[in-house]
Amino acid sequence: MKKIFYSLVLCCAGFIARADVQLPAIIGDHMVLQQKSKVTLWGWTTNPTETVKINVDWDTTHFKAKAVLGKWSIQIPTPAAGGNHQIEFQGSKNSIKVSDVVFGEVWVFSGQSNMEWSGDQNLQESLDEMPNANNKDIRFFYIPKATSSYPQEDVRAHWVVCNPEAMKSFSAIGYFFGKELNQKLGVPMGLINSNWGGTPAEVWTPEDILAKKTNLWEAAKQLRPNSFWSIYPGLNYNAMIAPITSYTIAGALWYQGESNVGQYKTYAELMETMISSWRTAFKNNFPFYFAQIAPYSKYGENNFGAKLREAQTKNLGLEKTAMVVLSDLVPDVSNIHPTQKIEVAHRFASLALVKNYGQEAGPIFYPKYDRHRVEKGKIRIYFRELNGKLVAKGGDPSHLMIAGEDQKFYPAQGKIDGNTLVVSSPDVPNPVAVRYSFTNDAIPNLFSREGLPVNLFRTDNWDN
Numbered sequence: 001m002k003k004i005f006y007s008l009v010l011c012c013a014g015f016i017a018r019a020d021v022q023l024p025a026i027i028g029d030h031m032v033l034q035q036k037s038k039v040t041l042w043g044w045t046t047n048p049t050e051t052v053k054i055n056v057d058w059d060t061t062h063f064k065a066k067a068v069l070g071k072w073s074i075q076i077p078t079p080a081a082g083g084n085h086q087i088e089f090q091g092s093k094n095s096i097k098v099s100d101v102v103f104g105e106v107w108v109f110s111g112q113s114n115m116e117w118s119g120d121q122n123l124q125e126s127l128d129e130m131p132n133a134n135n136k137d138i139r140f141f142y143i144p145k146a147t148s149s150y151p152q153e154d155v156r157a158h159w160v161v162c163n164p165e166a167m168k169s170f171s172a173i174g175y176f177f178g179k180e181l182n183q184k185l186g187v188p189m190g191l192i193n194s195n196w197g198g199t200p201a202e203v204w205t206p207e208d209i210l211a212k213k214t215n216l217w218e219a220a221k222q223l224r225p226n227s228f229w230s231i232y233p234g235l236n237y238n239a240m241i242a243p244i245t246s247y248t249i250a251g252a253l254w255y256q257g258e259s260n261v262g263q264y265k266t267y268a269e270l271m272e273t274m275i276s277s278w279r280t281a282f283k284n285n286f287p288f289y290f291a292q293i294a295p296y297s298k299y300g301e302n303n304f305g306a307k308l309r310e311a312q313t314k315n316l317g318l319e320k321t322a323m324v325v326l327s328d329l330v331p332d333v334s335n336i337h338p339t340q341k342i343e344v345a346h347r348f349a350s351l352a353l354v355k356n357y358g359q360e361a362g363p364i365f366y367p368k369y370d371r372h373r374v375e376k377g378k379i380r381i382y383f384r385e386l387n388g389k390l391v392a393k394g395g396d397p398s399h400l401m402i403a404g405e406d407q408k409f410y411p412a413q414g415k416i417d418g419n420t421l422v423v424s425s426p427d428v429p430n431p432v433a434v435r436y437s438f439t440n441d442a443i444p445n446l447f448s449r450e451g452l453p454v455n456l457f458r459t460d461n462w463d464n
Helices: 002-013 124-132 164-169 172-185 214-220 235-244 258-282 304-317 341-355
Strands: 032-034 038-045 051-056 063-066 071-077 082-090 095-111 135-142 159-162 189-195 251-255 288-291 321-324 368-375 378-384 390-392 400-403 409-411 413-417 420-424 433-436 446-448
Touching: 032 189, 038 051, 038 082, 051 071, 063 071, 095 135, 095 172, 124 164, 124 172, 124 341, 135 164, 135 172, 159 164, 172 189, 172 251, 172 341, 189 235, 214 258, 235 258, 251 341, 258 288, 258 304, 288 341, 304 321, 321 341, 378 433, 390 413, 400 420
Parallel strands: 032 095, 095 189, 095 251, 135 189, 251 288, 288 321
Antiparallel strands: 038 071, 051 063, 051 082, 082 095, 135 159, 368 378, 378 420, 390 446, 400 409, 400 433, 413 420
């Protein structure tokens, strides 16, 4: 009832302009519509039962949409990538023309500060790119930071054709991802920026869904208040995701988790809940790719950072998900904002090119622990997604720990044996468990022969 009431208030108050036909901000000049699909166009009328006529210059069909309680929507097929097109929305008293519409691939970029990071925060990679950032085939839709107690139906934003100043303020990962896909696919890119530094995942998850899961709700209560961002469930979702859920997208990229290390025990379920809620709201089982949080020395005791990365790894069990591992892209573990965003964007782009678009790209497989076997005084580790032999860069395998039944871990030696890793220590004659890179700030040196880092792991489930 509250959402319906909001729609009526929106129409009656003339949120955009008091007129017969009104459009949400995301349907406007320079927008990118998802190619070769059925996209939803929608809006409001001051007449609660108005019939809106929609004319598009790529189709001779005369589309009509009848408003219900002042809101109307319609699905319209889109052709293959290209532009420049025009759409006209006609009511009985006014008409709105939307120009410079192109068809391409639309992606959403969300999370906290590492996704938000841009030239505005003096990221050198973005500043260096500015002279090259004039591209009519890349369009930005930058949703400003906002919160709301109830799901909203519009945002204060507009589409902008890529230019140096707009690129400077846009997510660096989002821009470089879009640039690479534009170059490789040769199609326009619609990039939707919706992120807020410092935010926990709870605020990006609908409150009513989170409230039904007692353990997640209790974990949310443990979040520490902060004067720079909200911690209450759903507030960012309501204001920054809900208004665009009718828009057709190709997929979403997510970089978040630093603010949830204290909730590592429930994070995997939290992310599963959030991803599922987004897909339900968008009515689209879109691909969801996420970055594993990078090594950082200030997460405190008990390896909370490692345990959060472990939780993120569990989310790979969800369909159409994938994770990029960033343990080799951290020049300074005392900085929670690693500066190498171009490579992060490239790893994301490789995932999308291979998984979404069936194209050849850079490697996308990060070796992961599969199983282990205890041998005499040693433990042999087997991997999946290895695609060949292991490689240790700069010496013997590093950041290995081994323990016996007493659960006390000691530094261990590792030896690569084909596509397996053999771990041992003279301090542990009867080992039962191995950990690799399982600390907050470890920068380990095991890679696939293709050059991607091995994901952290532990063979035990001890809470220490």
